[in-house]
Amino acid sequence: MRVLMPDRPEFRTLTLPGVETVFYPSFVSRDERQSAVLPAGDVDGLVAWGMPRTLRREAVQRPGLKWVLTLTAGIDGWKADLPEGVALYNAHELHDAAVAQHAAAALLSSGRGLIRFAQTRSWGKPGSLWTLKGRRVVVWGYGHIGRELATLLAPFGAELIGLNSRSTPAEIDDALRQADDLVLLLPLTAQTRFIVGQEVLGKLRAGSWLHNFGRGELVDTAALLAALDSGHLGGAVLDVTDPEPLPEGHPLWGRENVLITPHIASTTDDMSARAAGYAAEVIGQLTRGQEPKNRVRGEY
Known part of the structure; x- marks a missing residue:
């Protein structure tokens, strides 16, 4: 051979x-x-x-x-x-353990304000903070990594909803409308390219967070920026972006409610x-x- x-x-x-x-x-x-x-x-x-x-x-x-x-x-x-x-x-x-732990760390960090506090330079008001207890976490692309993440989040009391290729459009819509956090673990295919755009983001609850650990092109970046600018989306954690690497001066950089890591979730x-x-x-x-x-x- x-x-x-x-x-x-x-x-x-x-x-x-x-x-x-x-x-x-x-x-x-x-x-x-x-x-x-x-x-x-x-x-x-x-x-x-x-x-x-x-x-x-x-x-x-x-x-x-x-x-x-x-x-x-x-x-x-x-x-x-x-x-x-x-x-x-x-x-x-x-990759299962590393990506699941990266996702869990992101969910905890966004809830406890660590993304925002890491950029502050003075003592101020805490702003919005929450725990994962009772928070609805929708994992789109629920497979091996999603099951590992579910195990990690269970002690924190999160309510995890998994979506996969067998989920119906009605099930997907229902889950999106319930989501406090949407975690993307989808592969990039012709069917999933830019699957998260204006329509999907609009179905999410006001103040919800997007976490992308799949591929950058799952998300329409212009729609993401619009949802962040309008305040409809509470924030985002992105291990992958479109374009990638994200160029210097891109409008996603420097936001107190956006955490970007350089495609290292599985590293x-x-x-x-x-x-x-x-x-x-x-x-x-x-x-x-x-x-x-x-x-x-x-x-x-």
Whole structure:
């Protein structure tokens, strides 16, 4: 089996019986992407992580490709890119705990005013503060991370409502109208791109908060700014934005009710080592003729 893998030290040191590994440039800068190339030859499998989109499009067309393992939780267009018959696997276990804890920290921080207080330079009135007890938290894209978040929030008394691909339009509307907090964990697909726009934001209760830990293009940025400026939306926590990275001087910066983190909700110091170990486990299963458990079959 010949497998294309990210060129990172943790992957180069893997010992994989019966596997020939070749490496592509990963997590390269925008300038470096122009000169990034794939190694020559056919491959049986692809481990995708930090892969430039140009290389991704080329890699999936290599003859003999049988499977792709993306070391992300989201699948961001992979199903549309893959030729018929190529299996797709994801790696949600690498990200579940970190993203859920990041989301829980955001919900607690917004309620206790930490976002606002972090920017103040003098002692003043506390402003609006709340706890999660009885607060309705709607998780749109309720899957593995959402279930982890539900466990974390339960001791605080939050009422969590989960929405997924099986939720009906009526169920979605009902949940949005109840939401004190809307947490986005959706993948980016043709159906979910800009799914949160003026109409969805208008259905939320006045003063509710938006928390996006999915992809920036789930949210119409202009509609978000309008909802913040009007006061209809109480605030927002954004680990992802559109555009991304958010440029200097963008009107989302510097707001006392907006917290922006640089797409790090799933980041941990040991991520590269864990990602390499996870890839080795999946490749081992495939070389033994076993079916890994994380095959992607639906959108979310």
